[in-house]
Amino acid sequence: MKMLTSTEWIARFLTTDPPRSKSLVMTIFGDAIAPHGARLWLGSLIELVAPMGVTDRLVRTSVFRLVQEGWLVANREGRRSSYALLPEARPRFERANRRIYAPPGLNWDGRWTIVMAPNGSIDAGLRAAVRKELAWEGYAMLAPGLLAHPAADPAPLAEILDRIKGSGKVFVCSAAELPDAGSRPLGELVREGWDLSGVVADYRRFVDEFTPLLAVLREEPELAPEAAFVVRSLLIHAYRRVQLHDPMLPLELLPEPWPGSEAYALAQAIYRLAWQRAEAYLMDVLRKEDADAPDADAGFYDRFGGLR
Structure with a gap:
C-alpha cells in the first residue's frame, strides 16, 4: 500500500x-x-x-x-x-x-482537593460559575455543592475563584483517606465521579x-x-x-x-x-x-x- x-x-x-x-x-x-x-x-x-x-x-x-x-x-x-x-x-x-x-x-500524594458550597451559602449564579469553571479544570461534582479533584493545583483554583468573584465564599480543603476507619479506598471515587x-x-x-x-x-x-x-x-x-x-x-x-x-x-x-x-x-x-x-x-x- x-x-x-x-x-x-x-x-x-x-x-x-x-x-x-x-x-x-x-x-x-x-x-x-x-x-x-x-x-x-x-x-x-x-x-x-x-x-x-x-x-x-x-x-x-x-x-x-x-x-x-x-x-x-x-x-x-x-x-x-x-x-x-x-x-x-x-x-x-x-x-x-x-x-x-x-x-x-502526576506525582500523587494521595490527597484530594475538596471545594464545598453548602445550600444557601452562595447565589445560584456563582454556584453555576463555580461548577462550570471547576468542571473545565477536571473537578467532579460528587454531591450538590461538593466538588473534588485528586492532585489539583491550588494556583489555578485561586485564580478561578478570584476571577468569578468566589474568593472567600466557598470552603476549600485538602483531604486524605483516614486509616483504620473502615473507608472504601478514595481511589474508587474516580469510578463514581468521572x-x-x-x-x-x-x-x-x-x-x-x-x-x-x-x-x-x-x-x-x-x-x-x-x-x-x-x-x-x-x-x-x-x-x-x-x-x-x-x-x-x-x-x-x-x-x-x-x-x-x-x-x-x-x-x-x-x-x-x-x-x-x-x-x-x-x-x-x-x-x-x-x-x-x-x-x-x-x-x-x-x-x-x-x-x-
Whole structure:
C-alpha cells in the first residue's frame, strides 16, 4: 500500500475533520502567537490560517467573537487592525498550555482537593460559575455543592475563584483517606465521579488519525515550512480538543493502559519533527507586517519535554 505524502495527509484531514474557524484561531494564538509577544496583525493571521481552509471572512468573524468573549483585544492603526491576548485571559492560556505540553501523570500524594458550597451559602449564579469553571479544570461534582479533584493545583483554583468573584465564599480543603476507619479506598471515587469513556474514545481516535502522519514525517526528507506550520497547528488543535476534556487525574487512578499517555507520546514526536520549520514559516509571515516581531520566548523551548 502506497504511503501518503504530507500534502495528501493534510488534504485528507481537512476534508474529513475540518477545524472550526474560531477554535482554530484560539489554537493559533495559544500555540504560535503567545510565545511571540501574544500579538499579530490581522493580515498575518489571515495568511497563517488560509492553508487550513479558513477564509478572510471567517477569520474576521472569529476574532470579533473572541474579542466579545474576553479572549482578545483589538487595536487599530490607520486601516490596519492587530489583535492581542487580553491580559486577563493570559492565565487561562498559560494553564491550558501547561496541560497540553506537559506529560500526563502526576506525582500523587494521595490527597484530594475538596471545594464545598453548602445550600444557601452562595447565589445560584456563582454556584453555576463555580461548577462550570471547576468542571473545565477536571473537578467532579460528587454531591450538590461538593466538588473534588485528586492532585489539583491550588494556583489555578485561586485564580478561578478570584476571577468569578468566589474568593472567600466557598470552603476549600485538602483531604486524605483516614486509616483504620473502615473507608472504601478514595481511589474508587474516580469510578463514581468521572465518566472517562468519552475521553478514552477521543484519545484512541486521535492516535488512529495521527499515527499515519508520524510515519509520513519520518519518511519524508524535508517538510516544506508552510506544510510544517499546518501540521503543527492541526496537531495541537486536535490534541488540545481531546486533552482539555481530560480531567488530568493521577495515572495511579486511571485504567491501564491509559491512552492519554500514548497520545501524548505521539503528539510529542510529531511536534518535534515539525516545530523548527513551522517556526521559520511563522516568523516569515509575522515579519512581513511587523519587522520587530519577537522570537519565541524561553518557555516555548520547554514544550513536550524540551525542543532544543
